[in-house]
Amino acid sequence: MPFGVQVDPELLRLALTHRSWAYEHGGAPHNERLEFLGDSILGQAVTVKLYRDYPELSEGELAKRRAALVSTVALAEVARGLGIGASLRLGRGEERTGGRDKDSLLADAVEAIIGAVFLSTSPETADRFVLQLVAPLFADPERFTVTLDPKTTLQKEAARIGQPHPPYETVGSGPDHDRRYTSRVTLDGVTGTGTGTSKKVAELAAARDAVSQLRARRGE
Structure with a gap:
C-alpha cells in the first residue's frame, strides 16, 4: 500500500x-x-x-x-x-x-x-x-478552473475570440450494457478528444482537452 x-x-x-x-x-x-x-x-x-x-x-x-x-x-x-x-x-x-x-x-x-x-x-x-x-x-492549477466546468470554459474561450459555441461530435460504440462514447470538439484550430461511459463524460473530457491545448498554446 x-x-x-x-x-x-x-x-x-x-x-x-x-x-x-x-x-x-x-x-x-x-x-x-x-x-x-x-x-x-x-x-x-x-x-x-x-x-x-x-x-x-x-x-x-x-x-x-x-x-x-x-x-x-x-x-x-x-x-x-x-x-x-x-x-x-x-x-x-x-x-x-x-x-x-x-x-x-x-x-x-x-x-x-x-x-x-x-x-x-x-x-x-x-x-x-x-x-x-x-x-x-x-x-493541479487547473483542477478548480477547467475541471469544474470545462464546457463552459470552452464556450468562454469561443466568445473571447468571437466564435460561436463549438459543436461536439459524439459517437457511441459497444453493446448497450457496456456502451463507450468518444467525443471531439474543435475551436480555433485545436481539436479536443475525450472518451467515457456516457456522452456527458466524453464531452466534458473533450472540452477539458481542448481548453488545455488552447492554454498551452498561449503559454499559460
Missing part, C-alpha cells in the same frame, strides 16, 4: 474485487460495500480540508470544488497514478472490454481501498490517507 499504510490483506483483496469476478466465482464477496464506506470517508475528509483551506469561499463554490476532487474522473486519475488497474480482480467480460482502465471501475476501487484502510487502521489514519491520495489533485 502507498504512504506506508498497513491494510489487512483480506480487506485489500476484497477492495480490488469487482462484482463481475464475484459473479463468476459463485457469488463471492465484492467491493461494493467497502466502496460505500470509502465514499463517505473520502467526502468528509475532502469537505473538511476545503472548509479549512478556503475560508473565503461560499458554500456553492466549496461544493463545486469538492465535486471536482471526488468525481469519477478525478479518482480514476488517482488510481492510474498508483497502478491500481493491474491489481483489479475482474470477470472475463470486463477483462475483454478494457475494465482495467475504465474510469468507473478505477474510481470504485479507490473508494473501496479507502474503506479498507479505515477498517484496518483508524479514522485518523484513513483521513490522512485520503488527503495524501488527493494531494496531487489539490496541487
Whole structure:
C-alpha cells in the first residue's frame, strides 16, 4: 500500500474485487460495500480540508470544488497514478472490454481501498490517507478552473475570440450494457478528444482537452 499504510490483506483483496469476478466465482464477496464506506470517508475528509483551506469561499463554490476532487474522473486519475488497474480482480467480460482502465471501475476501487484502510487502521489514519491520495489533485492549477466546468470554459474561450459555441461530435460504440462514447470538439484550430461511459463524460473530457491545448498554446 502507498504512504506506508498497513491494510489487512483480506480487506485489500476484497477492495480490488469487482462484482463481475464475484459473479463468476459463485457469488463471492465484492467491493461494493467497502466502496460505500470509502465514499463517505473520502467526502468528509475532502469537505473538511476545503472548509479549512478556503475560508473565503461560499458554500456553492466549496461544493463545486469538492465535486471536482471526488468525481469519477478525478479518482480514476488517482488510481492510474498508483497502478491500481493491474491489481483489479475482474470477470472475463470486463477483462475483454478494457475494465482495467475504465474510469468507473478505477474510481470504485479507490473508494473501496479507502474503506479498507479505515477498517484496518483508524479514522485518523484513513483521513490522512485520503488527503495524501488527493494531494496531487489539490496541487493541479487547473483542477478548480477547467475541471469544474470545462464546457463552459470552452464556450468562454469561443466568445473571447468571437466564435460561436463549438459543436461536439459524439459517437457511441459497444453493446448497450457496456456502451463507450468518444467525443471531439474543435475551436480555433485545436481539436479536443475525450472518451467515457456516457456522452456527458466524453464531452466534458473533450472540452477539458481542448481548453488545455488552447492554454498551452498561449503559454499559460
